[in-house]
Amino acid sequence: MTLVVEQPRPAVTREVKSIPSDPKESLMDGGFVVPDANSFGHTFRDYNAESERQKTVEEFYRMNHIHQTCDFVKRMREQYGKLDRVEMSIWECIELLNEFVDESDPDLDEPQIEHLLQTAEAIRKDYPEEDWLHLTGLIHDLGKVLLHPSFGQLPQWAVVGDTFPVGCAFDECNVHHKYFEENPDHLDPKYNTKLGVYSEGCGLENNDFIIILMSCGHDDYMYLVAKGNKTSLPLAGLFIIRYHSFYPLHKHGAHQYLMNEEDKENLKWLHVFNKYDVYSKSKVRIDVEKVKPYYLSLIEKYFPAKLKW
Numbered sequence: 001m002t003l004v005v006e007q008p009r010p011a012v013t014r015e016v017k018s019i020p021s022d023p024k025e026s027l028m029d030g031g032f033v034v035p036d037a038n039s040f041g042h043t044f045r046d047y048n049a050e051s052e053r054q055k056t057v058e059e060f061y062r063m064n065h066i067h068q069t070c071d072f073v074k075r076m077r078e079q080y081g082k083l084d085r086v087e088m089s090i091w092e093c094i095e096l097l098n099e100f101v102d103e104s105d106p107d108l109d110e111p112q113i114e115h116l117l118q119t120a121e122a123i124r125k126d127y128p129e130e131d132w133l134h135l136t137g138l139i140h141d142l143g144k145v146l147l148h149p150s151f152g153q154l155p156q157w158a159v160v161g162d163t164f165p166v167g168c169a170f171d172e173c174n175v176h177h178k179y180f181e182e183n184p185d186h187l188d189p190k191y192n193t194k195l196g197v198y199s200e201g202c203g204l205e206n207n208d209f210i211i212i213l214m215s216c217g218h219d220d221y222m223y224l225v226a227k228g229n230k231t232s233l234p235l236a237g238l239f240i241i242r243y244h245s246f247y248p249l250h251k252h253g254a255h256q257y258l259m260n261e262e263d264k265e266n267l268k269w270l271h272v273f274n275k276y277d278v279y280s281k282s283k284v285r286i287d288v289e290k291v292k293p294y295y296l297s298l299i300e301k302y303f304p305a306k307l308k309w
């Protein structure tokens, strides 16, 4: 029998990052300005605005809500958590994402590389000292690589879109909630109560023994990749990566009863991050070659040269 001994994580990962009390105080030019409308002329995250894109997005959520069951999530987590598919650097992964457009997104139909750089650069401008947050912005959506043929070309409904916990009742604030009616877990008494298989205040990530199972997607996968490759990003960075699509919690305050004290601290950073993730989406392109050296230096600081995916 082989005994696997977990290597202690570097001290920096245990640090709980305290949040500046008023980040805006230090901003020279008032900081990032939230636009009134997305590039299609609608308000951001409007899931009912009449458009061709709206139909694609709604169909996406129909499939997502029907198929994301507790069973499915467990199987996928076990399979993809092995990280035995590909070895590549973070930058190689960024380049792979160039070919994908996210079908769940009502605000953007540009290749993903644009979104990653736009998010990271907008954060960098407002929080110049927090290099870990710039890098978190750059990599937060890299899990979308699951759409790629070398990862089994998973369907969009298993990779993108807002996320929610499975194993307990689906909250009504989820986008296009009605489609959960066709999800088998919705009728299963083990899973369809407020707490389901969890307990009050158990924590979103409880010591690796109990972990809240989130619907399968790019967030949880990238979190597993970052952890599995022993990143030295602070916990707040890992939290952002794992929960950035958990809009029911960070936008609507649903499922708060699952959180512990540490989650509440980390959630403050997720709120900071979310503004840049949503509102930096635009048709204005970033000059990749110009910013690449800076990001390569951050990747080197926080990750190994090659990662297991």
Ligand SMILES: O[C@H]1[C@H](O)[C@@H](O)[C@H](O)[C@@H](O)[C@H]1O
Pocket: 102, 104, 105, 106, 141, 160, 161, 162, 163, 244, 245, 246, 247
């Ligand atoms: O459509 C978007 C997109 O898929 C994002 O990557 C995800 O984080 C959001 O939650 C979702 O609304």
Ligand SMILES: [Fe+2]
Pocket: 140, 141, 218, 244, 245
């Ligand atoms: Fe995302």
Ligand SMILES: [Fe+2]
Pocket: 115, 119, 140, 141, 277
């Ligand atoms: Fe994003």
